[in-house]
Amino acid sequence: MPIDDVPLSRRGLLRGLLAGAGAAGLAGCSTPVGAGLANTALDPGTVEFWDLFGGGDGVRMQQMVANYRAANPGTPVQAVTLTWGNPYYTKVSLATVGDKPPNVAVSHLTRMKTLQQAGLLQELRPADLARHGMAAEMFNRRAWEAGLIDGRAYAIPLDTHPIVLFYNTDICGEAGLLDDAGALKPLRGPDALTDAFAKAQQVTGQYGATHGINADPATCWRLFHTLYGQLGGEVLADDGTRVVLDDAKATQVLDYLRTLTVERRLLPGAIDYQGAIALFAAGGSGFHINGEWEISTFQTAKMPFGMALVPNVFGGDYVVHADSHTLVLPRRDDQSREQLDLSLGFVRSLLDQSMTWAEGGHVPTWLPIADSAAYRELTPQSNYAPAADAAVYDPPAWYTGSGSNFENVMGSAVGAVEGGQLTPQAAIAQMRSQLSALAALPSPV
Structure with a gap:
């Protein structure tokens, strides 16, 4: 459902900016090439993925994306990394309001609900997730339930950090x-x-x-x-x-x-x-x-x-x-089932590589990895795995969340x-x- 009758109305633009800013000041950042950023049409057979990871996280995510490319040579992936914090959320919001969002984006769980309240995220319906072998019971319960809005899912938790x-x-x-x-x-x-x-x-x-x-x-x-x-x-x-x-x-x-x-x-x-x-x-x-x-x-x-x-x-x-890094699908008014399945297939690929992500310290929420012997043997990372069940997140409000x-x-x-x-x-x-x-x-x- 469009935010307003005109996708990039003044009111829609304001809502998108505020959802991205999370009540903090907007900051300038570099502008990498991407469909939403360059105002160009995205090839419907391409997966565009936006994240905000630097340092060791950035290196590991690049590796995970490269592994997806190698396993899916017929599906181009356009990966864009933006500045952490408000610049990132502002650009995700603007691209979505302008109807040129990425297929998949990273969002902190504590910022995701504001994006959803602004009408910027797609609901992740159980039947669509099931086609890709995903269901609520396959995730850490605390992280999954913390991300629900009125009992509906709008984000896939990748980790607890x-x-x-x-x-x-x-x-x-x-x-x-x-x-x-x-x-x-x-x-x-x-x-x-x-x-x-x-x-x-x-x-x-x-x-x-x-x-x-x-x-x-x-x-x-x-x-x-x-x-x-x-x-x-x-x-x-x-x-x-x-x-x-x-x-x-x-x-x-x-x-x-x-x-x-x-x-x-x-x-x-x-x-x-x-x-x-x-x-x-x-x-x-x-x-x-x-x-x-x-x-x-x-x-x-x-x-x-x-x-x-x-x-x-x-x-x-x-x-x-x-907090938790989650994978969200920004709202796309004209998305086909094939494009949706491309996006969800990409999400599933990242979940299956949760061991790579866990090496960087994050506690995996994908239970096939979190409950595995390989993860239990990964030390010192698995020493604090119980934190995932004891996680307390920022209290919900439009002005709270990471950064x-x-x-x-x-x-x-x-x-x-x-x-x-x-x-x-x-x-x-x-x-x-x-x-x-x-x-x-x-x-x-």
Whole structure:
């Protein structure tokens, strides 16, 4: 169904822009050649695929696309990689509003629902999926259900990507933190984690752990969300129209984080994303908290490391912040069944290559791979596989999701506490004020 009677009306254009922007400012980026970008017609026998992957993810996705080409020599594939974040979502939105979208695109699960609410995604009907051997029960239940809208599917989850606890095995071994098999001993409760960081600091002579703080609101939010979620805390309700931040629970988390940085100085309170990675890689800390996607960085550094779940610090139901990369089919008003099947066949090919994707750290959601012996033997990646069942995503709202203003608001306040610039009480007041302003705005879609 068209968004408006005229596909590229002023209103449709605005909706597409806002859906792509996710409530954050639009940014310029390069313009690779693609049908939607160059305003040219796409050969109906071609699969055009857009993604936003760089680094190790980008290399692995290129390999997976190349494998599809080799297995399907009669089907051309036009693969386009765009700038991560709002530039990417804006271009997907504009191409779809202009009726020249790619056949298949990547979307974070936390951004996909806004695209669907703007009328930019095709529904993935069970009968169409079944023709390609796909069904709901073949995916991780948490990731699949988190992506449903009114019980209908609009996205295929490719992975779950949680934050994890990296640890230097040499440092942790010297600190007495490893078991007989060389794995990190269980850490349960705030004191256990604090003590582990302190023991690692005694070995390094610098810090016990690191994570990005300066100009890195996303990492600060992910860590806060994990600990706050373990207390059962919620931030938003009613699709983001109400702020339900629990002051007592938020204070408990922020007090703990401030103790680690300001009071105990077990973590540096003034360090950016790359600095935190570099300090850990150089042996300046025993632990590092980040997304599992940084596995390639530490493998390249040839340092001794392991990976584990972020501990259950506060003892409630275990949760850990995560998002999922999903594969979506942008809406095409004139698509034939043959073109639909080409797109779904491409999606199935990527799912079947989930082991390649898992090597880069992401937890596969495609159960034929996730439940396989080969994946269980893939370490340290499979060590934190239970995170997929414990994933907690950004709360639903038109202004939330990966790279959104919501994450900037929350993470900036958390980082200011860790850096000693704000008290927990002042940070919570700042969160509530800024979130209330966003919650009061009507959804643009």
